[in-house]
Amino acid sequence: MAIVSMGLAWINWGLSIVGSAVFVRFMAKKQRCGLPALVATAYLGLGTFWHSGLSASAPLLVATPKHFLEKEIGIIPITETIFHPFNLLLALAVLIFLTIIGPMMHPKKGDEMEADPSLIKEASFESPAKPVPAQLTPALKLEHSPIINLIVGISGIIWLIWYFGQKGWAGINLDVVNFLFLIVGVLLHWTPASFLKAAFEGGTFIWGVVVQFPFYAGIFGIIKFSGLAEVMANWFTLIATKSTYPFIVMWYSGILNYIVPSGGSKWAIEAPYIMAAAKNLGSAHRRPL
Numbered sequence: 001m002a003i004v005s006m007g008l009a010w011i012n013w014g015l016s017i018v019g020s021a022v023f024v025r026f027m028a029k030k031q032r033c034g035l036p037a038l039v040a041t042a043y044l045g046l047g048t049f050w051h052s053g054l055s056a057s058a059p060l061l062v063a064t065p066k067h068f069l070e071k072e073i074g075i076i077p078i079t080e081t082i083f084h085p086f087n088l089l090l091a092l093a094v095l096i097f098l099t100i101i102g103p104m105m106h107p108k109k110g111d112e113m114e115a116d117p118s119l120i121k122e123a124s125f126e127s128p129a130k131p132v133p134a135q136l137t138p139a140l141k142l143e144h145s146p147i148i149n150l151i152v153g154i155s156g157i158i159w160l161i162w163y164f165g166q167k168g169w170a171g172i173n174l175d176v177v178n179f180l181f182l183i184v185g186v187l188l189h190w191t192p193a194s195f196l197k198a199a200f201e202g203g204t205f206i207w208g209v210v211v212q213f214p215f216y217a218g219i220f221g222i223i224k225f226s227g228l229a230e231v232m233a234n235w236f237t238l239i240a241t242k243s244t245y246p247f248i249v250m251w252y253s254g255i256l257n258y259i260v261p262s263g264g265s266k267w268a269i270e271a272p273y274i275m276a277a278a279k280n281l282g283s284a285h286r287r288p289l
Contacts, residue, residue: 001027001041002102006095009045010053012181016045034107041102048098050263052091055177056082057264058271064173069271077170143193149186156183216265223272236277245281249274 004023009016020042028035050056059081061067067075081087142148160180163171189195203210222228240248253274256266 001038002044002099003095005042005045006049006098007045009050010091012053012055012177013046013050014055014181016050020045037102037106040105044098044102048094049091052082052087052094054082054172057174058267060172060174060177061264061267064175068268069275072275078172079170082172083169143196144191146190148192149190149195153183153187156186213265216269220265220268220272223269228273230273230276232273233276233280236273237280240277240281242281245278 001020001023005016005020008019024038024042027033027038051058059076059078062069062073062076063078063081065075136144156179160176160183163176185198186195189198223232236245236248253266253270256270
């Protein structure tokens with residue numbers, strides 16, 4: 001469970017959430033194991049691993065042209081962040097360590113709380129009902145036909161092949177990742193009706209997150225344009241040295257994560273004064289984010 005959760009998270013954090021949930025159900029139904037420990041290991045990908053991988057918000061953001069800190073730090077390709085040897089080795093160490101720790105959390109035989117396999121229902125996605133032929137207008141025929149999805153999907157694949165042929169893996173950024181998953185979703189759902197139905201149902205589960213992000217943008221605006229960024233940068237400059245700064249920022253950023261539980265939003269909020277303090281201390285250099 002730990003390997004699946006973290007492996008999927010390295011590819012994409014959303015894939016880990018869905019894939020781990022599906023795998024938990026499978027494991028709980030097929031294997032005799034403690035359910036709380038199983039669920040805990042299923043969260044390892046989202047809790048510890050995803051921001052070292054291909055959906056890491058901060059590295060993808062600074063690799064995207066016209067990002068909000070481009071004037072200060074330029075564009076940093078993912079070869080210097082996600083694919084940097086330091087980051088890859090650290091991710092491998094975390095993967096091995098937590099995969100060993102996972103089974104050690106399991107209760108002793110006889111003390112585990114197992115799931116009742118009879119209560120685990122199979123997940124299913126119901127495709128939208130196709131109207132009867134007499135009700136099919138030209139628009140409805142297109143909605144329930146794969147023609148549009150194939151045109152969009154194949155066009156997207158052609159562009160991705162051309163793009164990576166020109167840029168290579170270093171060309172991965174936030175826009176490209178979002179575009180890739182959009183194209184994959186369009187092709188997997190096959191028809192516009194199925195894709196739109198899934199988007200609608202998925203949106204009902206994330207309304208809380210959607211409401212949060214405008215407030216994160218407001219916090220960012222207050223910090224950046226009120227002069228607070230300079231004040232906070234000076235605080236870090238006073239209490240840190242060039243050698244202790246990474247350690248202090250690691251702890252500070254970890255605590256801030258409890259207040260702003262979003263990798264990209266947290267980076268947007270703290271980046272203006274974190275980077276300014278790093279420049280003040282002379283420790284601003286390109287390392288994995």
